[in-house]
Amino acid sequence: MNGHRSPQEFWRRLRRALRAAREVYEGVYIAPYRSQIHRQYLRERDLFLLAGFSDLLGVPNPVMFYTLELYPELIEQFHAWHLRMGMPQAPEGGFRCC
Amino acid sequence: MLDRPVLFFGGKGGVGKTTLASATAVLLAETGRRTLLVSTDPAHSTSDALGVPLGPEPREVLPSLWAAEIDPDVAADAYIAEVKARIADATPPRLAAEVERQIDIARVTPGAQEAALFDRFTQLMAEAGRTYDRVVFDTAPLGHTLRLLALPEHLQAWIGGLIGRRRKLGILHRVWRNVAGAAAGEEREVTDPVLEALEERKARFTAARATVTDVARTAFVFVVVPEWLPVAETDRAVRTLQRYGIPVGAILVNRVLSGEPASERIGGHGGQLEMRQEIARRFADVPRRDVPLLARDVRGLDDLRRLVAHLAPDGRRGIP
Numbered sequence: 001m002n003g004h005r006s007p008q009e010f011w012r013r014l015r016r017a018l019r020a021a022r023e024v025y026e027g028v029y030i031a032p033y034r035s036q037i038h039r040q041y042l043r044e045r046d047l048f049l050l051a052g053f054s055d056l057l058g059v060p061n062p063v064m065f066y067t068l069e070l071y072p073e074l075i076e077q078f079h080a081w082h083l084r085m086g087m088p089q090a091p092e093g094g095f096r097c098c
Numbered sequence: 099m100l101d102r103p104v105l106f107f108g109g110k111g112g113v114g115k116t117t118l119a120s121a122t123a124v125l126l127a128e129t130g131r132r133t134l135l136v137s138t139d140p141a142h143s144t145s146d147a148l149g150v151p152l153g154p155e156p157r158e159v160l161p162s163l164w165a166a167e168i169d170p171d172v173a174a175d176a177y178i179a180e181v182k183a184r185i186a187d188a189t190p191p192r193l194a195a196e197v198e199r200q201i202d203i204a205r206v207t208p209g210a211q212e213a214a215l216f217d218r219f220t221q222l223m224a225e226a227g228r229t230y231d232r233v234v235f236d237t238a239p240l241g242h243t244l245r246l247l248a249l250p251e252h253l254q255a256w257i258g259g260l261i262g263r264r265r266k267l268g269i270l271h272r273v274w275r276n277v278a279g280a281a282a283g284e285e286r287e288v289t290d291p292v293l294e295a296l297e298e299r300k301a302r303f304t305a306a307r308a309t310v311t312d313v314a315r316t317a318f319v320f321v322v323v324p325e326w327l328p329v330a331e332t333d334r335a336v337r338t339l340q341r342y343g344i345p346v347g348a349i350l351v352n353r354v355l356s357g358e359p360a361s362e363r364i365g366g367h368g369g370q371l372e373m374r375q376e377i378a379r380r381f382a383d384v385p386r387r388d389v390p391l392l393a394r395d396v397r398g399l400d401d402l403r404r405l406v407a408h409l410a411p412d413g414r415r416g417i418p
Contacts, residue, residue, distance in 0.1 A: 034277050041270040048263050063256045065213030068181045068204055069295040071197045072189040096196050 042084070049077050056094060099347040099385070100126065102317045103226035104309060106235045108243050108335065109321035110328040114352040116143040117396050118321050118389065119236035121405040127163035128406065131231040135165040136222055138215060138246075139238045142167050149398035160399065164230070168218050170211035177214035178205045188291055216249055220306040226315070244335060247318075248342050250307035257300045264293045310344050317347025320384075324351060324373035333380050349381050353391040 052070055055061040079097035082090055090098050099105075100122075107119035116139065123135035134156055137144035144167055145152045148159055154172045156164040178201060189197050204210060219235075226233040237243040268290055310316050318339055322332045336346050355370055377386065389408050396405055 030277050037270070037274050037277055041267075041274040044263070044267045044270050048260075048267050051260055051263055063253055063260070063299075065177075065204065065209055066253060066257065066299050067260070067296070068178075068201055069185050070292050071200050072185055072193055073292050075193050075196055075200070076190070095200065097193070 045077060046081060049074060049081060053078075099317045099319070102315055102347065103231065104223055104233050104235070104316040105347070106237055106243070106247075106316070106318045107321060108237045108318060110331045113321045113323045113328050114389075115321040116147050116236050117402070117405070118319075118350055118352060118409070119234055120144060120147040121396075121402045121409055122319075123163060123165070123232075123234045124160065124399070124402045125406045125409050126232045126234070127160055128403075130162065132162045132229075133164070133232045133234060134222065134225065134230040135163065135234045135236065137165075137167045137236040138219065138243075139167075139236060140170060141238075144236055147396070147398075147402070166222075168215060170215050173214035173218045174205060174210045177217055178202075178210075212246070216246055216306075219246065220250075220302060223306065223309050226309075244338050247310055247339070247344055250303045250310070251342065254300060254303040254307060257296055257303065261293065261296050261300060264290065264296060268293065311342075313345045317345055319347050320349045321352050322349060322377065323353050324370045324377060326373065329373060329377055329380065336381065336384065346384050349377070349384050349386045350389055351377055351386060352389045354388040356390050 050057070052067055052074055053061070053064075055064050075095045075097050078095050079090070082094075082097075090096060105119075105122065107115045107122070109115040116137070119137075120135060123133050126133040135144065135148075136156075137152070142152075144165060148165060150157075150159045150165070152159075152165050152167045154166060154169050154176075156166040159165050182198070182201060185197065222233055222235075237246075320332050320336060322328045332349070336349075339346055351374065354374070374388075387409075389405075392405065394401075396402060
Protein backbone atom coordinates (compact mmCIF):
# COMPACT_ATOMS: atom_id res chain seq x y z
CA MET A 1 0.00 0.00 0.00
CA ASN A 2 1.35 3.29 -1.05
CA GLY A 3 0.99 5.70 1.82
CA HIS A 4 1.45 9.39 1.36
CA ARG A 5 4.97 10.60 2.21
CA SER A 6 5.49 14.07 3.56
CA PRO A 7 8.48 16.09 2.29
CA GLN A 8 9.88 16.05 5.85
CA GLU A 9 9.86 12.29 5.83
CA PHE A 10 11.65 12.32 2.49
CA TRP A 11 14.50 14.56 3.74
CA ARG A 12 14.83 12.56 6.92
CA ARG A 13 15.33 9.37 4.94
CA LEU A 14 17.77 11.02 2.58
CA ARG A 15 19.86 12.28 5.48
CA ARG A 16 19.90 8.84 7.06
CA ALA A 17 20.98 7.28 3.78
CA LEU A 18 23.78 9.81 3.34
CA ARG A 19 25.00 9.21 6.87
CA ALA A 20 25.08 5.49 6.26
CA ALA A 21 26.98 6.02 3.02
CA ARG A 22 29.47 8.19 4.84
CA GLU A 23 30.00 5.58 7.54
CA VAL A 24 30.66 2.96 4.89
CA TYR A 25 33.10 5.30 3.19
CA GLU A 26 34.91 6.06 6.45
CA GLY A 27 34.99 2.42 7.42
CA VAL A 28 36.49 1.42 4.10
CA TYR A 29 38.88 4.28 3.41
CA ILE A 30 39.68 6.21 6.58
CA ALA A 31 39.53 3.74 9.44
CA PRO A 32 42.74 1.93 8.49
CA TYR A 33 44.60 5.26 8.67
CA ARG A 34 42.86 6.62 11.70
CA SER A 35 44.83 4.68 14.29
CA GLN A 36 48.01 5.34 12.37
CA ILE A 37 47.38 9.08 12.34
CA HIS A 38 46.48 9.01 16.00
CA ARG A 39 49.68 7.17 16.86
CA GLN A 40 51.72 9.66 14.88
CA TYR A 41 50.02 12.56 16.61
CA LEU A 42 50.70 11.04 20.04
CA ARG A 43 54.30 10.34 19.12
CA GLU A 44 54.83 13.93 18.07
CA ARG A 45 53.23 15.08 21.31
CA ASP A 46 55.61 12.93 23.35
CA LEU A 47 58.52 14.19 21.32
CA PHE A 48 57.58 17.76 22.13
CA LEU A 49 57.31 16.86 25.79
CA LEU A 50 60.79 15.38 25.60
CA ALA A 51 62.25 18.34 23.69
CA GLY A 52 60.70 20.89 26.04
CA PHE A 53 61.54 19.07 29.26
CA SER A 54 64.60 17.01 28.50
CA ASP A 55 66.20 18.28 31.70
CA LEU A 56 63.79 16.12 33.71
CA LEU A 57 65.59 13.14 32.21
CA GLY A 58 69.00 14.64 32.88
CA VAL A 59 69.54 15.85 29.32
CA PRO A 60 70.63 19.49 29.49
CA ASN A 61 68.11 21.94 28.09
CA PRO A 62 69.62 25.39 27.57
CA VAL A 63 66.26 27.11 27.20
CA MET A 64 64.62 25.57 30.26
CA PHE A 65 64.38 28.94 32.02
CA TYR A 66 62.87 30.62 29.01
CA THR A 67 60.14 28.03 28.68
CA LEU A 68 58.82 28.01 32.25
CA GLU A 69 55.54 29.34 30.83
CA LEU A 70 55.01 25.96 29.21
CA TYR A 71 54.63 24.10 32.51
CA PRO A 72 50.82 24.15 32.80
CA GLU A 73 50.38 22.70 29.33
CA LEU A 74 53.16 20.16 29.67
CA ILE A 75 52.18 18.88 33.11
CA GLU A 76 48.81 18.14 31.60
CA GLN A 77 50.40 16.28 28.71
CA PHE A 78 52.70 14.43 31.07
CA HIS A 79 49.64 13.21 32.94
CA ALA A 80 48.09 11.94 29.69
CA TRP A 81 51.38 10.30 28.79
CA HIS A 82 51.83 8.26 31.98
CA LEU A 83 48.20 7.08 31.84
CA ARG A 84 48.75 5.97 28.26
CA MET A 85 51.96 4.21 29.26
CA GLY A 86 50.00 2.11 31.73
CA MET A 87 51.02 3.97 34.89
CA PRO A 88 47.90 4.98 36.80
CA GLN A 89 50.01 7.10 39.14
CA ALA A 90 52.69 9.59 38.08
CA PRO A 91 56.13 7.99 38.29
CA GLU A 92 58.23 9.02 41.29
CA GLY A 93 60.42 12.09 40.86
CA GLY A 94 58.48 13.64 38.02
CA PHE A 95 55.53 15.96 38.08
CA ARG A 96 52.97 15.34 40.79
CA CYS A 97 50.08 15.63 38.42
CA CYS A 98 47.67 13.17 39.99
CA MET B 99 81.86 55.34 19.25
CA LEU B 100 80.22 57.54 21.87
CA ASP B 101 77.34 58.12 19.47
CA ARG B 102 76.14 54.52 19.81
CA PRO B 103 73.21 54.08 22.18
CA VAL B 104 74.48 50.85 23.75
CA LEU B 105 78.02 50.54 25.10
CA PHE B 106 79.48 47.49 26.80
CA PHE B 107 82.61 47.75 28.89
CA GLY B 108 84.56 44.58 29.45
CA GLY B 109 87.98 43.34 30.30
CA LYS B 110 89.92 41.12 32.61
CA GLY B 111 89.21 41.59 36.28
CA GLY B 112 91.04 44.49 37.93
CA VAL B 113 91.98 46.46 34.81
CA GLY B 114 89.69 49.37 35.70
CA LYS B 115 86.63 48.74 33.55
CA THR B 116 84.22 49.86 36.25
CA THR B 117 86.12 53.12 36.67
CA LEU B 118 86.29 53.81 32.96
CA ALA B 119 82.69 52.75 32.33
CA SER B 120 81.58 55.11 35.11
CA ALA B 121 83.75 57.93 33.76
CA THR B 122 82.33 57.42 30.28
CA ALA B 123 78.79 57.52 31.65
CA VAL B 124 79.63 60.76 33.50
CA LEU B 125 81.08 62.17 30.29
CA LEU B 126 77.96 61.28 28.32
CA ALA B 127 75.69 62.74 30.99
CA GLU B 128 77.72 65.96 31.14
CA THR B 129 77.34 66.40 27.41
CA GLY B 130 73.59 66.29 27.92
CA ARG B 131 72.74 62.71 27.04
CA ARG B 132 70.30 60.95 29.33
CA THR B 133 72.53 58.09 30.35
CA LEU B 134 71.94 54.88 32.25
CA LEU B 135 74.93 53.09 33.75
CA VAL B 136 74.23 49.44 34.52
CA SER B 137 76.53 47.09 36.34
CA THR B 138 76.08 43.37 35.83
CA ASP B 139 79.16 42.61 37.87
CA PRO B 140 78.24 40.71 41.04
CA ALA B 141 81.13 42.50 42.81
CA HIS B 142 79.03 45.72 42.92
CA SER B 143 82.00 47.98 42.35
CA THR B 144 79.94 50.63 40.59
CA SER B 145 78.50 51.83 43.90
CA ASP B 146 82.06 52.21 45.16
CA ALA B 147 83.25 53.98 42.02
CA LEU B 148 80.42 56.52 42.08
CA GLY B 149 80.48 56.77 45.85
CA VAL B 150 76.69 56.31 45.86
CA PRO B 151 74.76 53.23 46.98
CA LEU B 152 72.92 51.63 44.07
CA GLY B 153 70.10 49.13 43.77
CA PRO B 154 68.46 47.08 41.05
CA GLU B 155 66.27 50.01 39.97
CA PRO B 156 67.93 52.97 38.22
CA ARG B 157 68.44 56.01 40.44
CA GLU B 158 69.56 59.45 39.40
CA VAL B 159 73.06 60.16 40.66
CA LEU B 160 73.83 63.28 38.61
CA PRO B 161 71.71 65.42 36.29
CA SER B 162 70.87 63.05 33.39
CA LEU B 163 72.90 60.19 34.84
CA TRP B 164 71.10 57.16 36.27
CA ALA B 165 72.80 54.09 37.64
CA ALA B 166 71.74 50.61 38.71
CA GLU B 167 73.36 47.40 39.78
CA ILE B 168 71.65 44.23 38.67
CA ASP B 169 71.64 41.73 41.48
CA PRO B 170 71.32 38.23 40.00
CA ASP B 171 69.32 37.03 43.01
CA VAL B 172 66.83 39.88 42.93
CA ALA B 173 66.59 39.57 39.15
CA ALA B 174 65.86 35.85 39.47
CA ASP B 175 63.07 36.47 41.98
CA ALA B 176 61.57 39.14 39.75
CA TYR B 177 61.80 36.87 36.74
CA ILE B 178 60.08 33.98 38.50
CA ALA B 179 57.34 36.27 39.79
CA GLU B 180 56.78 37.59 36.27
CA VAL B 181 56.50 34.07 34.84
CA LYS B 182 54.02 33.05 37.53
CA ALA B 183 51.89 36.12 36.90
CA ARG B 184 51.89 35.48 33.19
CA ILE B 185 50.65 31.90 33.45
CA ALA B 186 48.26 32.39 36.36
CA ASP B 187 45.21 32.77 34.12
CA ALA B 188 46.03 29.91 31.80
CA THR B 189 46.68 27.34 34.52
CA PRO B 190 43.84 24.95 35.38
CA PRO B 191 43.18 25.22 39.15
CA ARG B 192 43.91 21.56 39.85
CA LEU B 193 47.43 21.99 38.38
CA ALA B 194 48.20 25.35 39.95
CA ALA B 195 49.99 23.98 43.02
CA GLU B 196 52.17 21.65 41.00
CA VAL B 197 53.06 24.34 38.46
CA GLU B 198 54.08 26.64 41.34
CA ARG B 199 56.17 23.88 42.84
CA GLN B 200 57.98 23.13 39.56
CA ILE B 201 58.75 26.80 38.94
CA ASP B 202 60.06 27.17 42.48
CA ILE B 203 62.34 24.20 41.87
CA ALA B 204 63.61 25.86 38.71
CA ARG B 205 64.29 29.05 40.69
CA VAL B 206 66.98 27.39 42.84
CA THR B 207 68.85 25.63 40.03
CA PRO B 208 72.09 27.26 38.88
CA GLY B 209 70.96 28.50 35.47
CA ALA B 210 68.16 30.63 36.90
CA GLN B 211 70.33 33.60 37.78
CA GLU B 212 71.96 33.71 34.40
CA ALA B 213 68.61 33.51 32.66
CA ALA B 214 67.21 36.30 34.84
CA LEU B 215 70.32 38.41 34.30
CA PHE B 216 70.02 37.95 30.57
CA ASP B 217 66.34 38.82 30.65
CA ARG B 218 66.97 42.05 32.57
CA PHE B 219 69.88 42.79 30.31
CA THR B 220 67.74 42.63 27.20
CA GLN B 221 65.03 44.76 28.83
CA LEU B 222 67.52 47.52 29.68
CA MET B 223 69.16 47.28 26.29
CA ALA B 224 65.78 48.00 24.74
CA GLU B 225 65.56 51.19 26.85
CA ALA B 226 68.41 52.74 24.86
CA GLY B 227 66.89 55.26 22.52
CA ARG B 228 63.65 55.35 24.53
CA THR B 229 63.87 56.26 28.22
CA TYR B 230 67.60 56.90 27.89
CA ASP B 231 69.78 58.20 25.09
CA ARG B 232 72.65 55.94 26.15
CA VAL B 233 72.92 52.75 28.12
CA VAL B 234 76.40 51.87 29.38
CA PHE B 235 76.90 48.33 30.63
CA ASP B 236 79.71 47.63 33.04
CA THR B 237 79.94 43.89 32.61
CA ALA B 238 81.24 41.07 34.74
CA PRO B 239 84.68 39.65 33.92
CA LEU B 240 85.11 38.43 30.42
CA GLY B 241 84.17 34.78 30.14
CA HIS B 242 80.80 35.36 31.72
CA THR B 243 80.01 38.36 29.55
CA LEU B 244 80.97 36.66 26.34
CA ARG B 245 78.62 33.85 27.23
CA LEU B 246 75.84 36.30 27.91
CA LEU B 247 76.35 38.04 24.58
CA ALA B 248 76.60 34.81 22.63
CA LEU B 249 73.53 33.42 24.37
CA PRO B 250 70.85 34.87 22.06
CA GLU B 251 72.29 33.06 19.07
CA HIS B 252 72.25 29.64 20.76
CA LEU B 253 68.88 30.15 22.41
CA GLN B 254 67.35 31.38 19.20
CA ALA B 255 68.37 28.19 17.45
CA TRP B 256 67.05 26.00 20.24
CA ILE B 257 63.74 27.79 20.55
CA GLY B 258 63.47 27.72 16.76
CA GLY B 259 63.70 23.92 16.94
CA LEU B 260 60.95 23.77 19.57
CA ILE B 261 58.74 26.05 17.48
CA GLY B 262 59.22 23.77 14.47
CA ARG B 263 58.17 20.74 16.52
CA ARG B 264 55.18 22.56 17.90
CA ARG B 265 53.99 23.61 14.45
CA LYS B 266 54.26 20.04 13.24
CA LEU B 267 52.29 18.92 16.27
CA GLY B 268 49.58 21.45 15.42
CA ILE B 269 49.31 20.12 11.87
CA LEU B 270 49.10 16.51 13.08
CA HIS B 271 46.45 17.51 15.57
CA ARG B 272 44.33 19.07 12.84
CA VAL B 273 44.74 16.00 10.64
CA TRP B 274 43.74 13.75 13.54
CA ARG B 275 40.71 15.89 14.28
CA ASN B 276 39.60 15.69 10.66
CA VAL B 277 39.66 11.92 10.56
CA ALA B 278 38.48 11.28 14.11
CA GLY B 279 35.68 13.79 14.31
CA ALA B 280 34.08 13.71 17.74
CA ALA B 281 36.57 11.10 19.02
CA ALA B 282 39.33 13.73 19.03
CA GLY B 283 37.68 15.44 21.96
CA GLU B 284 36.59 19.01 22.34
CA GLU B 285 37.67 21.63 19.86
CA ARG B 286 40.97 23.15 20.67
CA GLU B 287 41.26 26.92 20.49
CA VAL B 288 42.56 28.12 17.17
CA THR B 289 45.57 29.76 18.81
CA ASP B 290 48.08 27.62 20.65
CA PRO B 291 49.26 29.33 23.87
CA VAL B 292 52.46 27.24 23.95
CA LEU B 293 53.35 28.26 20.44
CA GLU B 294 52.61 31.89 21.30
CA ALA B 295 54.87 31.78 24.37
CA LEU B 296 57.67 30.26 22.32
CA GLU B 297 57.29 32.77 19.51
CA GLU B 298 57.39 35.64 21.98
CA ARG B 299 60.61 34.32 23.53
CA LYS B 300 62.16 33.90 20.16
CA ALA B 301 61.24 37.45 19.20
CA ARG B 302 63.01 38.71 22.34
CA PHE B 303 66.15 36.73 21.55
CA THR B 304 66.11 37.92 17.98
CA ALA B 305 65.78 41.55 19.10
CA ALA B 306 68.65 41.14 21.59
CA ARG B 307 70.82 39.55 18.97
CA ALA B 308 69.97 42.27 16.46
CA THR B 309 70.99 44.95 18.98
CA VAL B 310 74.31 43.45 20.07
CA THR B 311 75.39 42.90 16.47
CA ASP B 312 74.27 46.29 15.15
CA VAL B 313 77.32 48.46 14.44
CA ALA B 314 75.16 51.57 14.43
CA ARG B 315 73.67 50.81 17.86
CA THR B 316 76.25 48.91 19.86
CA ALA B 317 79.94 48.95 20.64
CA PHE B 318 81.96 46.79 22.94
CA VAL B 319 84.80 48.64 24.66
CA PHE B 320 87.65 46.61 26.06
CA VAL B 321 89.73 47.94 28.90
CA VAL B 322 93.23 46.54 29.14
CA VAL B 323 96.39 47.41 31.04
CA PRO B 324 99.80 47.04 29.42
CA GLU B 325 100.54 43.70 31.02
CA TRP B 326 100.79 40.29 29.47
CA LEU B 327 97.85 38.42 31.01
CA PRO B 328 95.17 41.07 30.35
CA VAL B 329 96.49 41.55 26.81
CA ALA B 330 96.38 37.83 26.05
CA GLU B 331 92.89 37.38 27.49
CA THR B 332 91.55 40.49 25.77
CA ASP B 333 92.98 39.32 22.47
CA ARG B 334 91.03 36.09 22.73
CA ALA B 335 87.89 37.94 23.77
CA VAL B 336 88.10 40.41 20.87
CA ARG B 337 88.40 37.55 18.39
CA THR B 338 85.49 35.71 19.99
CA LEU B 339 83.23 38.77 19.75
CA GLN B 340 84.26 39.38 16.16
CA ARG B 341 83.39 35.77 15.39
CA TYR B 342 79.90 36.31 16.83
CA GLY B 343 79.58 39.49 14.81
CA ILE B 344 79.54 41.78 17.86
CA PRO B 345 81.25 45.07 16.99
CA VAL B 346 84.36 45.94 19.02
CA GLY B 347 84.35 49.74 19.25
CA ALA B 348 87.57 50.58 21.04
CA ILE B 349 90.33 49.41 23.31
CA LEU B 350 91.18 51.65 26.23
CA VAL B 351 94.71 51.10 27.45
CA ASN B 352 94.52 52.00 31.10
CA ARG B 353 97.22 53.05 33.58
CA VAL B 354 99.72 54.08 30.97
CA LEU B 355 102.83 55.60 32.56
CA SER B 356 103.84 58.92 31.07
CA GLY B 357 107.01 60.97 31.18
CA GLU B 358 110.57 59.72 31.16
CA PRO B 359 111.07 56.07 31.89
CA ALA B 360 111.85 55.62 35.55
CA SER B 361 114.09 52.88 36.76
CA GLU B 362 112.99 49.32 36.02
CA ARG B 363 112.72 48.78 39.73
CA ILE B 364 109.83 51.10 40.46
CA GLY B 365 107.61 51.30 37.43
CA GLY B 366 108.52 48.57 35.04
CA HIS B 367 108.46 51.25 32.33
CA GLY B 368 110.43 49.11 29.94
CA GLY B 369 107.89 46.34 30.28
CA GLN B 370 105.02 48.73 29.67
CA LEU B 371 106.54 50.06 26.46
CA GLU B 372 106.97 46.55 25.20
CA MET B 373 103.39 45.60 26.05
CA ARG B 374 102.05 48.80 24.48
CA GLN B 375 103.81 47.84 21.26
CA GLU B 376 102.31 44.39 21.60
CA ILE B 377 98.84 45.94 22.02
CA ALA B 378 99.35 48.12 18.94
CA ARG B 379 100.40 45.07 16.95
CA ARG B 380 97.63 42.73 18.09
CA PHE B 381 94.80 45.22 17.91
CA ALA B 382 95.87 47.09 14.80
CA ASP B 383 92.30 46.72 13.48
CA VAL B 384 90.63 48.28 16.54
CA PRO B 385 90.71 51.99 17.54
CA ARG B 386 92.80 52.45 20.68
CA ARG B 387 93.14 55.11 23.32
CA ASP B 388 95.63 55.54 26.17
CA VAL B 389 94.42 56.52 29.62
CA PRO B 390 97.23 57.64 31.91
CA LEU B 391 97.89 56.31 35.36
CA LEU B 392 96.69 59.12 37.57
CA ALA B 393 98.60 60.50 40.50
CA ARG B 394 95.90 59.33 42.88
CA ASP B 395 93.31 56.62 42.87
CA VAL B 396 89.91 57.38 41.33
CA ARG B 397 87.21 57.47 43.94
CA GLY B 398 83.81 59.12 43.78
CA LEU B 399 82.14 61.45 41.31
CA ASP B 400 84.69 64.29 41.56
CA ASP B 401 87.60 62.01 40.66
CA LEU B 402 85.54 60.55 37.82
CA ARG B 403 84.99 64.05 36.46
CA ARG B 404 88.74 64.59 36.46
CA LEU B 405 89.23 61.32 34.60
CA VAL B 406 86.64 62.43 32.05
CA ALA B 407 89.15 64.96 30.73
CA HIS B 408 91.22 62.05 29.47
CA LEU B 409 88.27 60.47 27.70
CA ALA B 410 86.57 63.52 26.21
CA PRO B 411 86.48 63.60 22.43
CA ASP B 412 87.97 67.10 22.26
CA GLY B 413 89.99 66.55 19.12
CA ARG B 414 93.31 66.09 20.83
CA ARG B 415 92.63 62.87 22.56
CA GLY B 416 89.06 61.80 22.00
CA ILE B 417 87.76 58.31 22.51
CA PRO B 418 88.00 56.97 18.99
